[in-house]
Amino acid sequence: MKIGKQTFKIECKPCIYSTSSIVGPKEMQGPLANYFDLHIKDVFFDEKTFEKSESKMLESCINNLLVKSGITEHDVDVIFSGDLLNQCISSGFAIRAFDTPFLGLYGACSTFCEGLLLSSLLLESNCANQIVAAASSHFCSAERQFRMPLEHGNQKSPTAQATVTASGAALVTRREIADNGIHITHVTPGKIIDLGVTDMSNMGAAMAPAVFSTVSNHLNDTGRDINYYDAIITGDLGLHGTDMLIQLFKNEGIDISKKHKDCGILIYDEKKQDVNCGGSGCGCVASVFSSYFFNELKAKNLNKILLVATGALMSPLSSSQGESIPGIAHAIAIENEV
Amino acid sequence: MKIGKQTFKIECKPCIYSTSSIVGPKEMQGPLANYFDLHIKDVFFDEKTFEKSESKMLESCINNLLVKSGITEHDVDVIFSGDLLNQCISSGFAIRAFDTPFLGLYGACSTFCEGLLLSSLLLESNCANQIVAAASSHFCSAERQFRMPLEHGNQKSPTAQATVTASGAALVTRREIADNGIHITHVTPGKIIDLGVTDMSNMGAAMAPAVFSTVSNHLNDTGRDINYYDAIITGDLGLHGTDMLIQLFKNEGIDISKKHKDCGILIYDEKKQDVNCGGSGCGCVASVFSSYFFNELKAKNLNKILLVATGALMSPLSSSQGESIPGIAHAIAIENEV
16 A cells, blocks of 8 residues: 555565575674675685676575575565676576576665565565565676776775675565564655766765655655664665765754664774775675674564665766766665564 | 466556657668657767667656656656666666656566566555556667677677667556556566577577567466467567577477567568667567557557567676576566457
């Protein structure tokens, strides 16, 4: 049911039944290391290229999800997946391994929430019972595609974020099929917001206004106060984008600072790891939600969260043609109802 | 409701209420010229780059759809769109112009049917009332991204298809909101099929097995015979891929040749226009369905069609790394029920 201008209330309250995560070596040196299911020891993962490594990570992540859930690929109605690589090849090649219908997404780093959102709506349609939503990114494949070859060793801008090497996947089920009390209750698909930021090294600034738009509209649509949620989790604004988001809400008289968490900030140790403003990439929010936050929900340390994945819908070509960076953010309300 | 292994029966039978199409100069020299709504006189469309031209085409196409439908952007719950460009920038930048939630898709040339499929399921969920599904491609932006700069003037392989310069968009509505009798009754999302074709100049061969898989499963799931449909329309196998598809069905004792139409073959005049095996690109099936076939449905010359958009989920990078070409096809059953 649509409520307000932009939000869908999911009456069937689908369950996020299980999750799976896999990360790279650098992410295993960060503070969330103990929460991840799997990790790769080197960035190649026994493959010859970074892209094949990324695809294999995503495939392993989904396989692990199926094993953890005690189901097979044939029990899944649809797999939603996307990534940052041109033509989303990480997803295409990874999901080739599964005898399951596939619907490819492109939402840049918002992809994981786009997948959760569409999974919820498909379950609400009563057409599907179990859906996988997944996403991945890889530092090395992203660097050479979006920025410079690694061999170039170029210096990063202070506002830059580091693409996370990780995949995350969630199994979303109708409650009659499998239920653990962790439910998706509302979803708010985002509009594209572009305030004219052109700096490809400052994605946080380009995406913060999109988060502000989606979260504001979500709260208006649901009639909820920001205090309804235990946490409002973005993925990924980084340090600079987070400052902007806090300021944008402050302008409206709202203090979001105590509720707000950012996956890009959480995944690395800012002081010990050289990542400037934090992490980014489709795989960041996917893996951090699928490990740390899902664990916090299961442990009931968190009971009501708003997960807001953010995407920058540019390409190196659009930026070289002088275009600004359109941002988007999709919000998913996840509530513990056991 | 899921029926069989892979098909969703859409109980609410959403309506394809209106469509919009825009094409380039070469497409206007083809046999379907009279069916298109809009066309651009030169490939730049008063922009400085091919990519900006493609984005403007898509934006114009959606604007035209809203005008034809007598609605505004605020009446649309969600826009689904995708394209072939890296990071789907045609869609991102085009849909930035609309104050409407956006969900980006990547399904290569299967994108338009992926959008129709998800539109149907969102309407079935009772969450949305009116959804736009759109897709675009542009010969010049695709050539330089996937193949060679146009200035290179390279010769095409006989099995190659020419990327169509076109956008198409459809407004899918709940019947209570707007109804013309043209309904989506079933959708079959495709699995990725990869039989090892590695020739980037022979996409038809890579995608024909995916069409065979999806159509066979659709017929099994629905219990329908191929003769149930007035036409089985692919987008886009081209001449060579069509031959393969006919052979694949022939091996099963089924003659699909009299039912089968291919948007990539229909859009150009094979004898007069230099396009080798025909057209391709997200915009081909989007524009040909949104013009010629939608007209045939309205005129009741066709009453039951299966629209099957096909995608090749590779990238130039995956091919240069020796990978084969994964194919996918999504099928949409569209029936005249006035």
